[in-house]
Amino acid sequence: MVLPVIYHEIYSQLELPEKHRYPILKYKFLYESLLSQFSQNIKIFHPNSVSLKKVFRVHDLEYINQLINNKLSLSKMRRIGFPWSEQLIKRTLLSTGGTCLTAEIAINHGVGIHCSGGYHHAHSSFGSGFCLINDLAIAAQSIIDQSLATKILIIDCDVHQGDGTATIFEKNPDILTLSIHCEKNFPSRKPNSDYDIPLEREMKDYEYLDYLKSIIPIIIKQNNVDFVLYDAGVDVHQDDELGYLKLTNQGIYERDFFILNLCKNLSLPVACVIGGGYRNNHQDLVPAHMQLFKAAIEVF
Numbered sequence: 571m572v573l574p575v576i577y578h579e580i581y582s583q584l585e586l587p588e589k590h591r592y593p594i595l596k597y598k599f600l601y602e603s604l605l606s607q608f609s610q611n612i613k614i615f616h617p618n619s620v621s622l623k624k625v626f627r628v629h630d631l632e633y634i635n636q637l638i639n640n641k642l643s644l645s646k647m648r649r650i651g652f653p654w655s656e657q658l659i660k661r662t663l664l665s666t667g668g669t670c671l672t673a674e675i676a677i678n679h680g681v682g683i684h685c686s687g688g689y690h691h692a693h694s695s696f697g698s699g700f701c702l703i704n705d706l707a708i709a710a711q712s713i714i715d716q717s718l719a720t721k722i723l724i725i726d727c728d729v730h731q732g733d734g735t736a737t738i739f740e741k742n743p744d745i746l747t748l749s750i751h752c753e754k755n756f757p758s759r760k761p762n763s764d765y766d767i768p769l770e771r772e773m774k775d776y777e778y779l780d781y782l783k784s785i786i787p788i789i790i791k792q793n794n795v796d797f798v799l800y801d802a803g804v805d806v807h808q809d810d811e812l813g814y815l816k817l818t819n820q821g822i823y824e825r826d827f828f829i830l831n832l833c834k835n836l837s838l839p840v841a842c843v844i845g846g847g848y849r850n851n852h853q854d855l856v857p858a859h860m861q862l863f864k865a866a867i868e869v870f
């Protein structure tokens with residue numbers, strides 16, 4: 571089949587201060603690489619901005635109004651880590667719309683991959699760590715609200731714990747959260763997900779994959795999961811500047827292949843986001859993020 575890929579050019583269009591940590595160009599570089607390597611295997615979809623109605627299902631009304639109108643306090647903006655701009659808000663709403671579209675496409679096609687997304691540090695009433703609003707939470711809630719699934723599992727393999735998603739769905743039995751992350755890393759306070767797998771620093775491919783393969787199938791089976799949202803963050807890579815794990819590109823490929831293949835074999839729709847990945851040279855992130863697409867083309 572042709573793999574549905576969701577992208578918008580705004581993902582790489584944001585002016586940031588010099589030496590800002592956020593890899594703003596990686597989205598564009600990844601997209602260019604996909605077009606040059608896999609143009610026969612993919613179909614591109616462009617999202618619209620998410621509706622505020624969907625955002626308010628997950629987020630605090632006052633927080634979102636202040637965020638959109640540049641009324642957040644300096645300390646709240648500092649916790650987010652971006653200078654406020656209209657473009658930042660536009661980009662955030664489009665990117666969240668992209669994850670929602672990816673989830674809907676996955677329901678219809680079995681799979682969809684968003685070339686953005688994974689803003690898992692956004693809580694209901696505040697943003698944090700480059701995350702303003704939680705696209706994973708909004709997309710999951712929207713799938714439930716449309717009765718397109720009854721039990722969603724969010725598999726978060728970004729190296730950082732999915733603290734925002736964990737607190738948002740703390741008391742929601744329809745949406746389960748699983749975070750596989752490096753224990754000694756941001757965020758310092760890690761509220762409980764439904765399932766947390768904290769890993770020691772320096773962990774390599776073999777041990778990482780062993781954890782993953784032994785745990786995920788059991789969680790899916792025990793809970794009768796009928797939809798998966800997958801955050802395929804590559805900040806688990808050994809060369810990442812914000813992660814402390816030691817995975818290789820091959821390890822990331824095997825991780826992504828395992829999860830996608832498992833979903834396919836169980837006829838579980840799976841919506842993927844690319845998640846985190848931090849290097850000074852944004853182009854260097856492309857090979858790591860490409861593993862998800864290679865695995866998906868292989869599986870589907």
Ligand SMILES: [Zn+2]
Pocket residue numbers: 728729730803805845846847
């Ligand atoms: Zn991360």
